[in-house]
Amino acid sequence: MTGIKSIIDTLTAKDHQKFVNYLQQKNKRKDTKNIQLFKLLATSNDDSKAICKHLYNVDNSNAYHALRKRLFQSLIDFTANQNLEDENSVDMQIIKYILASRTFLLQNNFSIAYKILDKAERLADEHLLFAMLNEIYHTKIQYASKYPKIDLEELIIKQEENQKKHQLEDQLNIVYAKLKSMLHDVTYKGNVIDFELELEHLLKAHHIEINTSLSFKSLYQILAIAHISALVTKKYYSIESFVMKSYDTLKQKKETEKQLFYQIEIVYIIANTLFRNKKFEASTRYIKEMEQLMQLKNRAFHKSFILKKTLVKSLNLNYSNKQDDAITLIESFTNKKHEDTETLLDLQLTCFMFYFQKGDFTKAKSISSKFYHTDQWYIEKAGMDWVIKKNVAELLLYIELQEDDLFYSRLKSFRRRYTIYLKQIGQSRILTFITIAEQYYVKPEIINTLEFRHKLEISFEWTTVNKEDIFILSFYAWLKNKAEEGNLYQTTLRLIEM
Numbered sequence: 001m002t003g004i005k006s007i008i009d010t011l012t013a014k015d016h017q018k019f020v021n022y023l024q025q026k027n028k029r030k031d032t033k034n035i036q037l038f039k040l041l042a043t044s045n046d047d048s049k050a051i052c053k054h055l056y057n058v059d060n061s062n063a064y065h066a067l068r069k070r071l072f073q074s075l076i077d078f079t080a081n082q083n084l085e086d087e088n089s090v091d092m093q094i095i096k097y098i099l100a101s102r103t104f105l106l107q108n109n110f111s112i113a114y115k116i117l118d119k120a121e122r123l124a125d126e127h128l129l130f131a132m133l134n135e136i137y138h139t140k141i142q143y144a145s146k147y148p149k150i151d152l153e154e155l156i157i158k159q160e161e162n163q164k165k166h167q168l169e170d171q172l173n174i175v176y177a178k179l180k181s182m183l184h185d186v187t188y189k190g191n192v193i194d195f196e197l198e199l200e201h202l203l204k205a206h207h208i209e210i211n212t213s214l215s216f217k218s219l220y221q222i223l224a225i226a227h228i229s230a231l232v233t234k235k236y237y238s239i240e241s242f243v244m245k246s247y248d249t250l251k252q253k254k255e256t257e258k259q260l261f262y263q264i265e266i267v268y269i270i271a272n273t274l275f276r277n278k279k280f281e282a283s284t285r286y287i288k289e290m291e292q293l294m295q296l297k298n299r300a301f302h303k304s305f306i307l308k309k310t311l312v313k314s315l316n317l318n319y320s321n322k323q324d325d326a327i328t329l330i331e332s333f334t335n336k337k338h339e340d341t342e343t344l345l346d347l348q349l350t351c352f353m354f355y356f357q358k359g360d361f362t363k364a365k366s367i368s369s370k371f372y373h374t375d376q377w378y379i380e381k382a383g384m385d386w387v388i389k390k391n392v393a394e395l396l397l398y399i400e401l402q403e404d405d406l407f408y409s410r411l412k413s414f415r416r417r418y419t420i421y422l423k424q425i426g427q428s429r430i431l432t433f434i435t436i437a438e439q440y441y442v443k444p445e446i447i448n449t450l451e452f453r454h455k456l457e458i459s460f461e462w463t464t465v466n467k468e469d470i471f472i473l474s475f476y477a478w479l480k481n482k483a484e485e486g487n488l489y490q491t492t493l494r495l496i497e498m
Helices: 002-009 013-026 034-043 048-056 061-085 089-106 110-126 130-142 152-189 195-205 216-233 240-251 257-276 280-299 302-318 323-331 341-358 361-368 375-382 384-401 404-424 428-442 444-448 450-458 470-484 488-497
Strands: none
Touching: 002 034, 002 061, 013 034, 013 061, 034 048, 034 061, 048 061, 089 110, 089 130, 110 130, 130 152, 152 195, 152 216, 216 240, 216 257, 240 257, 257 280, 257 302, 280 302, 302 323, 302 341, 323 341, 341 361, 341 375, 341 384, 341 488, 361 384, 375 384, 384 404, 384 428, 384 470, 404 428, 428 444, 428 450, 428 470, 444 450, 444 470, 450 470, 470 488
16 A cells, blocks of 8 residues: 555645546446545555445455555556646657658658658757657658758758767766765765765766756756765865856756756755855755745645755754744654655754754754664665764763763764774764763863863864865864853854854
């Protein structure tokens, strides 16, 4: 039942009504229970046995499974029909043009056939549909000898150029898939690789140059690759210029409804990159653009991006001295169900961080208590970086609450499990940080000594503060605040403003 439930959960309220209408038109008998089953699956979390009993009043598992199978097929048909009506309408129109032109070509009505093919070519070219353009050029070339008005050499040049673009898009797709696979191994399995070197090798192996003329989708994939690199290396400052220039190129292209999903992805990448580089006002402008794009096409992609948008928006609010607004926003989403488990966990950990910075350790502990799965489970769902941040944040919480047993048992477990990994990825400063935090916890009075404060200042290998990762700075701010005996949140903001 997981498969059918996951499909239903992706439907909007408007889609629900459309699907019910679709079933009503499709049903030939009045006693069909498919609509009833759909509504039960959409509104409850009951298991199959309970739903079966509700539908039939007895344990009629054979009838229930047959009904569920038919409903699953109806959902597939409905989704396909929706795509034909909306997202793929351009594709269908081009296919119709090609089929119609071939009919006229077989009838030797070349003038009409080539006019139709010209329409198909303009439409396919506008939407960067290289595979369809290849089919159009193939058809035009096939009958060119029978229609003297056609410039065969020009057609051949067009087809060769189109094939180059199509091949480039295919190669980028392969590179993107390989990099995502590598990232998965780094993020969810803890494997250690030289990501930047691997990226360079892959681009060279597939003969891809960043300055090549790219399609909308290809530009998105290049940006996504750059974003992946920054995620692994924590060097968001190194990709900002490239990301912004690429999007400027993107906006010069004709935008279409079909490209909306990729555009929202790109705007999210920009907003997140600007936030990580501590440019909160600029990031907020792109969040607003993201919100506007999410309203288009009857909010088709609103649900897909709502958590990502909320996460980066709340982070910008928090680090712009609007902590209460950030907490109000993020709390409205942390307890909602969503198929984007990774972003949902990001929201929950971020909410934990907000309350910790506020000094409300009771509330922070309440959120922390909900992280009851094993580290391995969270690595698989949210990645290694998330688990490292969670562990460090919880260690600081135990120090604040003076929970000795929890602190020392978690500290021992953390060092045993992650010391080698953190050294391999060049993040030894996290180990340095928790060592200094432990020294403070054992002997709090040392925080006031000049020797300790000097050690604190020189123990971290800063690139420069403006290039440092904002989350690394936030952890460091906790120690700095202990030395200054100030307000943690304000100390964090001052450190970031430097």
